[in-house]
Amino acid sequence: MIRRATAPLENVDLFDQYVVAKDVQPAFLREAELKHGRLAMVGSILLPLTEQFSDNLGINFFQDHPEFVGLGLSFMFISEFGSMVRGWENPLTKPFALKEDYQPGDFGLTFGVNDATLGDQMDKELNNGRLAMIGILGMMAQELVTQQQLF
Secondary structure, three states: OOOOOOOOOOOOOOOOHHHHOOOOOHHHHHHHHHHHHHHHHHHHHHHHHHHHOOOOOHHHHHHHOOHHHHHHHHHHHHHHHHHHHHHEOOOOOOOOOEOOOOOOOOOOOOOOOOHHHHHHHHHHHHHHHHHHHHHHHHHHHHHHHHOOOOO
């Protein structure tokens, strides 16, 4: 189930994926947007959190601690491989195509969400992810410009 534009911009088709990318599978775009939003939500928590335990800037964390680079890349590879196995068509016959019955961003974890509230919860996650992408961009820009910690 891929829903159309969400509030507060449900009547604005400027950034709607059905208008912007006509030849791309909508589920593919929604999958990418959800993954980037989830990563931004985690990043918007971890960036200020790392500064609480260090005197360095949060944007320099991976340069200060290179041992975490492999851990982060491994986690991303494993989760991406899992979603590819679960939701992608055979890449040799249909590259970059998702299965028709695949719900973008679905890890198989419901956490008690029923079908009646599923659409609303999906919209909330999507909008919070969009906000987190903007927020983490602002945090990183602030640290780059000021060269000071956020808090």
